[in-house]
Amino acid sequence: AQSVSQHNHHVILSEAxxxxxxxNYSYGGTVNLFWxxxxxGQHLQLLLKYFSGDPLVxxxxxxxxxxxxxxxxxxxxxxxxxxxxxxxxxxxxxxxGGFKTIFGAGTRLFVKA
Amino acid sequence: EAGVAQSPxxxxxxxxxxxxxxxxxxxxxxxxxxYQQILGxxxxxxxxxxxxxxxxxxxxxxxxxxxxxxxxxxxxxxIQPAKLEDSAVYLCASSPGPNPGGYTFGSGxxxxxx
Numbered sequence: 001a002q003s004v005s006q007h008n009h010h011v012i013l014s015e016a017x018x019x020x021x022x023x024n025y026s027y028g029g030t031v032n033l034f035w036x037x038x039x040x041g042q043h044l045q046l047l048l049k050y051f052s053g054d055p056l057v058x059x060x061x062x063x064x065x066x067x068x069x070x071x072x073x074x075x076x077x078x079x080x081x082x083x084x085x086x087x088x089x090x091x092x093x094x095x096x097g098g099f100k101t102i103f104g105a106g107t108r109l110f111v112k113a
Numbered sequence: 114e115a116g117v118a119q120s121p122x123x124x125x126x127x128x129x130x131x132x133x134x135x136x137x138x139x140x141x142x143x144x145x146x147x148y149q150q151i152l153g154x155x156x157x158x159x160x161x162x163x164x165x166x167x168x169x170x171x172x173x174x175x176x177x178x179x180x181x182x183x184x185x186x187x188x189x190x191x192i193q194p195a196k197l198e199d200s201a202v203y204l205c206a207s208s209p210g211p212n213p214g215g216y217t218f219g220s221g222x223x224x225x226x227x
Contacts, residue, residue, distance in 0.1 A: 004155070034215055043116075044156070044204065046215040090155055100169055101216070103148075103155030 002027045004093050006104035013081050014112045021076040021107050023091035030096035033074040035065055036103075039087045047089070050074065051096075061085070083113045115139065117219035119205050125225045131193035134222045137186070138207030144168075146216065147180055147190050148204040156204055162188060163211050195226045 007022035025031065035047040048059025055067040065076045074091060091104040118137040126132050138145050143164050148156035159178065160170040165185040173180070177196070182188040192199055202223050206216035 006155075009153075032214075036218075043220045044206075044216075044218040046217075049215050051214070092155075100158055100161070103157070105153070105155045 002093060002095065002100075002102045004091055004102050004104035006089075006091055006107050008107050009105065010108045010110070012110045012112065015083055016080045017111075019076070019078040019081045019085070019109070021089055021091075021109070023074045023076065023104060024072050025074070025091075025093040025102075026072065027093060027095055032094045032096055033065070033067060034092040034094075034101070035059065035063070035074075035076050036090040036092060037087050038090070038106075044090065047076075081109075081111050083111050085109060086111045117205055117207050117217050119203075119219035119222055121222055122220065123223050123225075125227060126195055128197055128226050129194040131191065132195055132224060133189050133191045134203050134205075134224075136188045136190070136205030136219060138188075138205070139217055142207035142209055142217075143185070144208045144211050145182055145188050146204075146206040146208075147188070148206065150202045150204055150221070152201070159190070159203075161211075168211060192224075195224075197226050200224055200226045 003026045005024045033050040036044045037047045038044045050057045050067045058064045088106045088108045090106045094101040145162045147159045150156045159173045160180045161168040162182040165182050180190045202221040204221045205219045
């Protein structure tokens with residue numbers, strides 16, 4: 001069965017620090033990969049997605065993620081975080097051609113001003 | 114573009130009572146999803162509709178949960194009777210088709226069962 005693992009449940013960073021959130025999935029076939037973000041008091045929204053092509057995907061607000069097929073990973077990165085990046089981040093996986101999207105448990109990021 | 118509308122935003126009920134949630138997806142989106150998000154966990158799919166047909170309800174506790182999307186537009190999710198462990202945020206999402214390039218989520222309904 002598909003599963004998604006996010007390594008850190010809570011991350012605390014100071015502004016301008018670099019961010020990397022880990023995401024690993026278990027599925028042997030072709031996958032579509034997503035990162036969603038939920039800012040405090042707001043609904044989940046799509047940050048970026050990978051379907052095919054360049055494994056380095058750029059999303060909104062300076063975020064990027066790299067798909068490493070051999071490691072079944074899709075880690076989220078940002079070179080310099082801001083206080084406004086404080087949010088919960090969810091990695092999600094859909095098997096290509098499948099219908100069900102599986103979400104990780106989420107990582108809560110707190111950025112100190 | 115209007116987003117996914119959900120109501121109510123909050124609901125508190127006693128165990129064994131019934132409750133219903135409503136969702137209106139983005140206009141033209143054929144696929145509608147109900148997710149349950151328990152505190153500290155990621156969203157878990159309960160049921161997926163394609164128009165007014167069910168695509169996947171394998172994780173829906175059918176002894177107490179039911180959902181319908183009669184006209185292929187808005188949808189209701191019902192719990193009867195509720196248990197304490199049903200306390201969660203119930204999220205509705207929609208997408209243009211069944212293999213989405215990402216969902217659009219509503220704000221969710223936070224249910225507390227006491």
